[in-house]
Structure formats: C-alpha cells, structure tokens
Amino acid sequence: MSMTLDVSGTAQIPFTRLVSVELRKTADTRAGRWLLGAIVGITALFMIIFFLVADADERIFGNFIGIASTPQGFLLPVLGILLVTSEWSQRTAMVTFALAPSRTKVIAAKTVAALILGLAAFVAAIVIAALATVLGGASEGFEGLSAKIFLLFLALQLLTVLQGLAYGLILLNTPAAIVTFFVLPIASSIVFALVPFLRDVAPWFDLGTAQQPLFNSFGGDQGLTGEEYAQLLTTSLIWIVVPFMAGWARVMRAEVK
C-alpha cells in the first residue's frame, strides 16, 4: 500500500467558500440569530422613537441616519467580536483550523464576512431611514444629500466592525473583548479631556474625539476638513489597524486547544 498521499487532484478551498461558511456560522445558532435580529430591530426602534419625538421639520434623512449609527455602532462590533471569540470559547477553532489550516485565510474570511454583515446593516439602516423620511412629512427630507454622507456613514460602520474584530483577535475571549471595546474608548476620552497637555492633541490620538465631526456631519451639510480626515486616519491606525495586526499575529502563533 502506498505510503504517500496523492493530493494533486484536490483543489484548495476557495476563499469565497470560507466566507460563505463564516456567514453561515453567524446565523446558525439561536444566539446568532437574536443578535442579527436585534441589530435591525433596535436600529428601527431608535428611528421610530426619534420619529415620534422629533419635530416634523427635523425628520430628515440625514438625522435618521445619524440616529441609526448609535445602536449599530454598539451592536455591529459585538458581531465582529463574537465571530472570532466564539471559536475560542466554544473551542470550535480546533475544527475550523483543522479543516482550513491557513489561519490567515480564515481570519481574512471572518473579516470579509463581518464587513458584508456591516454592509447589510448599512443597507437596512438606509432603507428604514428612507421609509421614515417619506412617512415623516418633512417637505425637504432628502434635500442636501450627498454621496459623501452615505460613504462616511458606511466607513464609520465598517471601522467599528473592524475594531470589534481586532479586540476579539487580541483577547480571544468574549467578555474581555466586549468590555475592552466599550470601556477603553471612554477611558481614553476621559484621560484626553482631563489632562491639559493632552487635550490639544486629543483629535489626533483619541478615537472618540476624532470621530465626532463624522457624527456631526450627518445632520448638517458641512463636510470634514482635510485635517479632520487626517485625524480620523491616525486614530483609526492607533485604535483599529494596529490592534488588528497584533491580534492577527497572536492567532497565527496561538496554540489551538
């Protein structure tokens, strides 16, 4: 009997297949379906509350989008975190990496899957916001809309998803990653607000401060200045890209148990 294994006839697992499996994993448990449902449901709920309490002339599309960004900013990162950490808490990483030994490909597939879900949440928010604006009766509800608003909102969503993934990859532990995700930015903002010599440089180092102009731009028509874009870039680098790379490196080296 042959001692060698003929693998010439076997194709590599296509990346798209890994992505579709990762998407499937987000919705094949009760907890997963609840989270996905909650993201859409709570987004809608926030908009309905705003719809009911806001004056008619405030019910414009930009405001609805701004309202949607709050709950989605909370919940989408949790989705990203769980996509990574549940593999470790449920120990399915052993099976995942045995079937797909290229950890880089698996992490990339998870990232793409998370971004697709972020995109879907964005589309859902746009649809609900448009519906609310049509029903809302503000005569110029869609006025002053630019593609820029959509893109900024989408960029913000996707960045928070990536941030969730990054903390998940670094900590590989659901509660720790969720707590870190929510507490660290607050702690950072407090430090940068309280320490006088840090206050001036806060927009360059504090994610919350740098993202503030982004939120403000939804309701009004003023865009971001070049400096504000640069600040978004540096803070995203510090708070999202660097942790993501560190987390990636950790998973590459980790012993899977």
Added chain:
Amino acid sequence: MIHVEGLTRTYGGFTAVDDISFVAQPGRVTGFLGPNGAGKTTTMRIMVGLTPPSRGRVTIGGHLYHDIPNPGRHVGVLLDASAQHAGRSGREILTIGARTMGLPDSRVDEMLALVSLSPDESKRRLRNYSLGMKQRLGIAHALLGDPSVLILDEPANGLDPAGIRWMRGLLKGYADRGGTVLLSSHLLHEVEMIADEMILIGRGKIVAQGDKKTLLERGGAPSSLVTSLDNTSLATALQGKGFSVTAAGEGLKVEAPAVEIGRTALEAGIVLTDLRFGGAGLEDLFLELTSDTQREGHIEGASA
C-alpha cells in the same frame, strides 16, 4: 502513512512530548496508548498543525498537514468531540464541515446514518447530546470527507459497550480497505482489541512499540487465573513447583501457563472450577513500562 520524526514539544521547562518517532502504516489500526498526560493529545494536535512543535516534524503521506489542500478530504480528525458549538444542532455541525470541504449536503445524511444518529437526534442542539452521541457525531465529522487517514483522540470515550463494538468494526473495516487509522486511548483493553500495532507512551517518551505478539514476548512469563474447590491445597502444590501464587478474588493468580496449573491440579486430585489466561500480560507490561510515569507510582516512590 503518518510519519512522526523526532517530535518534541516543550512548555517552558516542561517537556510534554520528548523526541518521539513512529510510523502509522496504511491498512493497519495503530493504537497510541499511554496514561493521562503522557503526551498523546499534544502529539495529535501537532500532527494537524494546531500546536507548533518545538523540534521534529510530522508528515502525512509525505506532506506536512499545512500543505495538504482541503485536508478534510484526506485526513479525518477527531480531537475532542465536545469542541463544537453547544448551540448548533448535530446536523448543522456536519453541514458546516461538508460546506467547508465542498461536499454535497447529502453527505451529511449519509454520515448521520452511518453513525446511527436519527433525524430527530440530528436536529437537537449539541448541548443536549450525551457524551456517546457527541462521540458518534465526532466520528461522523471525521469521516465526512472520505479521508484515507484517520486521527482519533480517545474515540471510544463515552461510548457504551455496544458503541465500542460498533466503532471497532467500523475502524477495522476502514483499515482493511487500505485506510490508515491512528487512535489514542488510556485504556489498554480498548486498544488491545482493535489495534494491529501499538505505540506505548509514558511521560512524553515512547516506551515500547510493536504488534501485540512482539509486545507480549517482552512481557515475560504468562499468568493464569484459577479457581478450584480447594484453593489452599492447590496453592501449596503450585508453590511446591516453584510458581508464584497470589490470591485474586475468589481464586488465585499464578505466574504460570494454564497447562502447568491443569497438570498440577490433576496430580493433586483437585477439581478446577475455572481456569483461564491471566490476560494481564500486556497490562503488566504497560504498567511496568510506564511505571515511572504513573501518578500512583510517584506517590509510592516518594513514600519509600
């Protein structure tokens, strides 16, 4: 088919796997046997790339596991039947595996039927599975891709006697068709009945390997278990011939082949009610070979 070459894994100052080398051949069931914490699981995790080795390497059919494309189609792996999402149904767990490997969903039904999980049970969430059901599901998962190599860590764990017999038949048949099977266990009896080849490991080191016959020849004199109507006289007669006799349950354990005991009883005119092979040859060997690695042994050694 599985080549382990000078494999070592250390954790700080602790050596979990210490320079082990062995081969698991195709067409044979290779048993990987050792007490708890001997390094069996670590070795198997290194085989499939979940743990990086400190030194040495493992090849499967001449390839590093990492280099095998779509490895589930070639190597079936079951390391821990409980390492699945508790909230997924058994069917869903197999479906994810089948999708990853690019297999049709019909393969899931085939595997569920093979391991005798009913359609009803397959829809239950894993957290509601008994250990035996998890183990069946894990075996189904390992066999999904119709692999030619199987790596199974404690596959009989949690199976009832009928389940163990079923698994034995399954793996034997699998090896007879040319497959390579490596399975680990801490229970000698389990491995003895199924394995063609045995690797004995204790505290990270291989202490013996070979087929059952070779190992038994190393085990020294065979022993027998005997019960008679007059054990006291029988013991005296046997000791008179120089055999070592110890009480064992209602009878005696004698360090002699059964034929010698039968002859002694005949000469002494004692009626035997039970006489059989002590069967402990391998067990003695196993305990002896791993004695300095057994937890119990350590305690004895410390008090001596």
